[in-house]
Amino acid sequence: MIKVLFFASFREQLNCEQLSLEEGEYSALLSELKRQLAEKGDAWREVMMSDRTLVAINQNMTRQDVTLRSGDEVAFFPPVTGG
Amino acid sequence: MNDEQLLRYSRQIMLPQIDIEGQERLLEARVLILGLGGLGCPAAQYLAAAGVGQMVLVDPDTVDTTNLQRQLLYSSLDQGTPKAEAAKNRLSAINGGVEFEVVEDRLEGEALFEQVSKATVVLDCTDNFSSRFAINAACVRAGVPLVSGAAIRLNGQLSVYDRRQPDAPCYRCLYDEQSNESLSCSESGVLGPVVGTIGTMQALETIKLITGFGKTLHGRLMIFDAMTMEWQKMGLQADPDCPVCGHDR
Numbered sequence: 001m002i003k004v005l006f007f008a009s010f011r012e013q014l015n016c017e018q019l020s021l022e023e024g025e026y027s028a029l030l031s032e033l034k035r036q037l038a039e040k041g042d043a044w045r046e047v048m049m050s051d052r053t054l055v056a057i058n059q060n061m062t063r064q065d066v067t068l069r070s071g072d073e074v075a076f077f078p079p080v081t082g083g
Numbered sequence: 084m085n086d087e088q089l090l091r092y093s094r095q096i097m098l099p100q101i102d103i104e105g106q107e108r109l110l111e112a113r114v115l116i117l118g119l120g121g122l123g124c125p126a127a128q129y130l131a132a133a134g135v136g137q138m139v140l141v142d143p144d145t146v147d148t149t150n151l152q153r154q155l156l157y158s159s160l161d162q163g164t165p166k167a168e169a170a171k172n173r174l175s176a177i178n179g180g181v182e183f184e185v186v187e188d189r190l191e192g193e194a195l196f197e198q199v200s201k202a203t204v205v206l207d208c209t210d211n212f213s214s215r216f217a218i219n220a221a222c223v224r225a226g227v228p229l230v231s232g233a234a235i236r237l238n239g240q241l242s243v244y245d246r247r248q249p250d251a252p253c254y255r256c257l258y259d260e261q262s263n264e265s266l267s268c269s270e271s272g273v274l275g276p277v278v279g280t281i282g283t284m285q286a287l288e289t290i291k292l293i294t295g296f297g298k299t300l301h302g303r304l305m306i307f308d309a310m311t312m313e314w315q316k317m318g319l320q321a322d323p324d325c326p327v328c329g330h331d332r
Contacts, residue, residue, distance in 0.1 A: 007306060007308060007315060008237075008238040008306065008308050008310075009236060009237075009238060011310070012310075051259055051261050052258075052259075054257070056317045056318075059315075059316065059317050059318055060317065060318040060319075060320065061257060061304060061317050061318065061319045061320070063256075063259070063322060075315070075317070077306055077315075078238070079258065080233040080234060080235050080238055080239060080240040081210060081211055081212050081215065081233050081235070082121075082210050082233060082234055082235035082267060082268045082271065082273055082278070083118050083120050083121060083122040083123070083207075083208050083209055083210040083232065083233055083234060083268075083278065
């Protein structure tokens with residue numbers, strides 16, 4: 001099982017804080033998981049397909065495509081630039 | 084330090100983490116603050132009060148009515164005044180011992196690099212990606228630590244990019260330069276205490292970098308959500324392929 005978490009404005013945008021995906025319900029690669037989640041609707045597509053969306057695997061930021069393993073925690077959160 | 088300074092800074096000198104030595108480091112430090120909006124105001128206010136010796140205040144904008152809800156260095160009377168000048172006036176009143184340099188322009192290219200090179204610590208308090216990438220590149224080139232804060236709506240992000248540390252990541256390791264579309268406060272809104280919280284923490288990290296106590300946010304990205312009052316802490320590693328800092332490893 002993997003946990004997929006959404007932070008900050010993504011929670012309201014997707015109306016979702018967390019998903020738990022069982023073995024067989026999620027793709028092996030992060031890029032595939034993003035494509036899979038993008039199919040859940042327009043808001044999801046916007047979040048998952050944006051190159052500005054930040055991703056952390058097990059509380060570590062990543063910009064690489066990685067293989068997901070059972071027990072992983074994948075977190076998505078929006079970029080922030082204002083000041 | 085003279086008696087007036089010993090008294091003025093006594094409450095922080097009392098802390099073993101600051102002590103006389105830390106206060107002397109603050110008095111000798113030169114801090115570059117880029118952007119004097121919702122982040123820059125509290126950051127500059129705390130750093131001036133703490134006795135940072137020299138502060139360079141940079142902002143190309145003038146004070147506008149819509150700034151007053153969150154940019155607490157300015158009053159209604161400052162509307163139309165350049166922010167850097169209005170900030171200097173207010174900060175001088177808070178602490179006349181600080182030496183100020185004012186830049187009422189956007190610092191770019193070599194002028195930016197020159198100011199960054201002279202600084203002990205740089206604070207990125209700007210509101211757009213292009214300034215942030217330029218500031219990061221100058222800090223990497225000059226090897227000067229960068230305290231980077233950002234806030235929008237009810238969210239904030241904060242980190243320290245300290246090139247003096249081995250394998251330090253830079254801002255470009257976190258954000259891709261294709262991410263050029265920025266969310267601005269004028270379009271998305273922001274709540275004063277949210278941006279104020281991040282700016283205040285930028286001042287705190289700056290004091291730590293100058294005095295050398297504690298563990299800074301080097302290698303960590305803090306993500307603040309005011310909706311739930313939650314902080315997330317994410318590890319941030321250097322990207323070996325980073326076009327800004329990767330090639331010199």
